């Protein structure tokens with residue numbers, strides 16, 4: 001596997017970014033776009049230049065895109081913009097008084113402003129067998145390269161978790177000719193992020209493509225043959241024989257050093273509307289940052305999306321530049337499975353109504369979510385027009401009637 005050699009770093013940076021994912025890369029890019037002329041470094045655990053994570057369960061996994069094509073910027077970009085990359089360096093501690101961080105190797109670095117953009121790590125399953133060879137998660141390039149190196153010897157794959165990453169992986173692996181079983185603990189897939197009509201549609205699609213999809217299914221353990229996974233035993237005793245297990249059960253925010261330094265938060269690190277943590281001169285952005293969202297009825301939430309990482313990065317860059325801008329971006333997200341493109345705008349998690357617009361049987365339709373009669377989100381399947389035009393309904397919390405919203409003859413832009 002080609003990796004980049006960690007470069008030498010200075011002792012102090014005006015802006016020090018921890019984490020070289022979407023959020024970390026974007027804050028450095030946004031600062032240079034705004035003519036920030038101070039010193040910037042990105043210190044990150046992985047040995048790769050910043051790259052896009054969504055293709056890992058889509059076209060990078062399928063082999064349709066190589067690594068060069070998923071880099072966030074071309075290789076020379078960082079050097080040309082005078083952004084130092086400290087690859088292969090995991091930050092273990094933050095000293096907010098001294099304005100210094102400590103790296104795993106014991107070295108320390110000073111900062112003027114610290115931007116914590118460390119995302120998170122894949123949650124591992126706690127049952128026995130979780131660390132056997134052949135058990136994978138999909139969070140980093142290394143994860144996917146390792147998984148791919150075992151694919152030729154794999155006929156059957158068990159995917160634990162029917163969330164977006166598990167379902168995307170199931171779709172790719174099915175297309176690659178593998179026999180895929182998806183094991184979901186709840187009574188429907190995508191239960192935490194989408195309404196029932198969308199879940200049922202994707203369940204039918206996966207089954208139609210040959211996936212053995214099990215709902216209400218508890219995993220007891222992963223079975224071991226000579227140190228390798230050879231099956232998943234379910235709570236009812238059934239054994240799903242397989243050569244590979246993919247665990248897609250969410251992520252854990254990488255925030256321990258910041259929390260140990262005193263930053264407030266629960267599952268992540270709390271930030272204000274300018275992405276500032278409770279520590280002086282320390283920002284947090286992206287998957288690890290929890291913020292109060294007007295799109296979630298004022299609740300404090302963490303979003304795991306490229307949109308959130310990018311827009312929070314811009315808000316933090318604006319504040320660093322002395323022109324604070326409140327983070328108030330409409331959440332959006334996408335997922336590709338087979339020939340289906342799902343586009344989501346808004347947040348549906350506390351909806352009380354899910355209206356279907358169009359006919360799921362045509363494989364082009366939308367689900368419009370409302371709370372107390374107001375539109376809060378749309379899930380659009382092969383329906384880009386609805387996605388583009390529905391955004392305004394979310395921003396304005398439209399009170400249009402369900403008859404109008406569900407009438408495919410009425411364009412959403414005309415509502």
Ligand SMILES: Cc1cc2nc3c(=O)[nH]c(=O)nc-3n(C[C@H](O)[C@H](O)[C@H](O)COP(=O)(O)OP(=O)(O)OC[C@H]3O[C@@H](n4cnc5c(N)ncnc54)[C@H](O)[C@@H]3O)c2cc1C
Nearest residue numbers: 019021022023045053054091118119254286287304305306
């Ligand atoms: C397989 C997959 C598919 C996805 N698909 C979609 C999609 O279709 N659409 C969408 O909108 N979003 C998608 N996402 C989510 C999206 O990729 C994330 O929301 C986004 O990557 C978050 O960016 P981030 O910079 O906050 O975190 P990350 O991208 O996780 O980057 C954080 C970086 O910090 C590093 N790091 C962690 N701890 C430390 C430490 N202590 N010291 C130094 N470095 C550290 C990590 O190794 C990592 O390189 C997907 C995610 C995955 C994993």
